[in-house]
Amino acid sequence: MPPLSLMFKTVSTDCNLDCSYCYYRQSLEGSRVRRRIERPMLENLIPQYMAYVADVRAARFAWQGGEPTLAGLEFFRWLTDLQERHASPGTSIHNALQTNAVLIDAEWAEFLASHRFLVGVSVDGPEEIHDALRKDRGGHGSFRRMMAGLDALRRAGVDCNILCVVGPHNVGRPRELMRFFRREQIGYVQFIPAMDFQATEPNARPRYLVSPEEYGRFLAELFEEWYEQGKPRISIRIFDNFLQSYVGVPNDACVHGEYCDGGLIVEYNGDVYPCDFYIAPAWKLGNIFEESLASMAASPACRAFVGRKQPLPAACQICEYRQQCKGGCPRNRLSLEDGSQSPDYFCASYKQLFRYADERLGAMGDRIARRLRYEEKLELVTADRKAAPGRNAPCLCGSGRKHKACCGDPALANSYVFSQQ
Ligand code: SF4
Numbered sequence: 191m192p193p194l195s196l197m198f199k200t201v202s203t204d205c206n207l208d209c210s211y212c213y214y215r216q217s218l219e220g221s222r223v224r225r226r227i228e229r230p231m232l233e234n235l236i237p238q239y240m241a242y243v244a245d246v247r248a249a250r251f252a253w254q255g256g257e258p259t260l261a262g263l264e265f266f267r268w269l270t271d272l273q274e275r276h277a278s279p280g281t282s283i284h285n286a287l288q289t290n291a292v293l294i295d296a297e298w299a300e301f302l303a304s305h306r307f308l309v310g311v312s313v314d315g316p317e318e319i320h321d322a323l324r325k326d327r328g329g330h331g332s333f334r335r336m337m338a339g340l341d342a343l344r345r346a347g348v349d350c351n352i353l354c355v356v357g358p359h360n361v362g363r364p365r366e367l368m369r370f371f372r373r374e375q376i377g378y379v380q381f382i383p384a385m386d387f388q389a390t391e392p393n394a395r396p397r398y399l400v401s402p403e404e405y406g407r408f409l410a411e412l413f414e415e416w417y418e419q420g421k422p423r424i425s426i427r428i429f430d431n432f433l434q435s436y437v438g439v440p441n442d443a444c445v446h447g448e449y450c451d452g453g454l455i456v457e458y459n460g461d462v463y464p465c466d467f468y469i470a471p472a473w474k475l476g477n478i479f480e481e482s483l484a485s486m487a488a489s490p491a492c493r494a495f496v497g498r499k500q501p502l503p504a505a506c507q508i509c510e511y512r513q514q515c516k517g518g519c520p521r522n523r524l525s526l527e528d529g530s531q532s533p534d535y536f537c538a539s540y541k542q543l544f545r546y547a548d549e550r551l552g553a554m555g556d557r558i559a560r561r562l563r564y565e566e567k568l569e570l571v572t573a574d575r576k577a578a579p580g581r582n583a584p585c586l587c588g589s590g591r592k593h594k595a596c597c598g599d600p601a602l603a604n605s606y607v608f609s610q611q
């Protein structure tokens with residue numbers, strides 16, 4: 191079976207905040223409905239999923255919402271026990287939780303650390319920026335409560351990354367954002383542009399809160415602040431995704447990958463959809479009580495969705511940056527009057543970044559590719575009980591340079607790694 195990851199709408203659209211740009215405040219049942227994921231549904235699904243991934247020995251779960259911590263710590267204790275009981279021997283279980291961190295305290299943090307959750311925390315920048323749009327229903331900013339949660343996570347040693355939404359409140363301030371994240375010793379950040387659309391209305395014309403030009407300027411300035419003479423200290427997902435294209439390894443984000451293959455989305459009641467942006471009846475693959483997970487994953491509807499990025503719009507097919515960008519997200523294309531499709535709304539932003547940073551990204555990509563080749567060959571050499579090359583021997587990466595002046599240089603040993611996802 192091919193690898194398959196699952197993302198759960200743990201509490202459907204329920205949330206303890208009311209951020210103005212949220213694309214899942216409205217479910218098919220109404221706005222901000224109070225729902226909790228159904229345990230009988232998980233008792234049905236998790237054994238099926240564990241059987242599905244038994245060959246690949248990696249089970250990947252993402253818990254989102256709404257705000258997934260509203261399901262309660264007791265629920266997550268029950269869940270991890272269920273996962274462990276049904277996993278085949280040798281299966282590694284990866285759980286990721288996306289949270290506003292408002293409810294996270296020491297007890298939560300200890301639990302998340304002990305089960306090795308990767309926790310994504312939504313942070314839009316320093317207090318004044320974060321609180322501009324990330325408010326509760328009383329209109330109060332959430333920064334201080336979020337930071338208390340983030341600190342608890344860091345004290346417990348939880349692996350954290352940051353999700354930062356780029357909107358009118360911070361699109362002009364990328365350097366400030368980067369300085370803030372550095373000051374807070376954040377290692378991994380994902381920036382996403384704010385889009386004012388609902389996942390339940392995929393055919394409605396999307397509205398965007400930043401223009402392609404604004405987002406393009408943001409990316410170019412962000413790159414400048416991030417690059418640090420080719421030795422960045424923070425991993426930024428969109429740059430990592432472009433680097434993956436330069437290196438020639440599979441892209442871990444669907445937006446800049448070849449296909450719409452982001453895993454399956456499971457609503458609290460077992461309804462399954464192919465993408466977080468398409469939670470609408472026309473795209474429903476089935477319900478876990480009525481159909482098996484394996485048959486939904488292999489269904490013609492799911493395969494058709496995975497392939498819906500292709501063919502790329504005409505503009506992408508002749509684009510000089512096609513290999514790096516791979517056409518962006520179909521949700522951001524517009525249907526044109528002649529029946530064709532426009533490229534991704536943020537096309538001009540990507541081009542602006544590539545024009546600005548292509549050479550430097552390419553050079554970094556070459557260096558990473560060499561390093562990966564070196565590590566692979568070094569592993570083969572040492573597995574064969576042969577000695578690693580001497581300082582003056584040709585480097586294993588094939589550069590033609592001496593080992594000591596290439597991958598054997600200790601300064602290169604910690605070369606940039608792609609973000610944890
Ligand atoms: S539509 Fe966009 S978000 Fe959904 S799977 Fe395709 S690229 Fe990813």
Ligand code: SF4
Binds near residue numbers: 518537
């Ligand atoms: S930069 Fe624009 S035209 Fe080029 S591949 Fe990306 S979306 Fe398509």
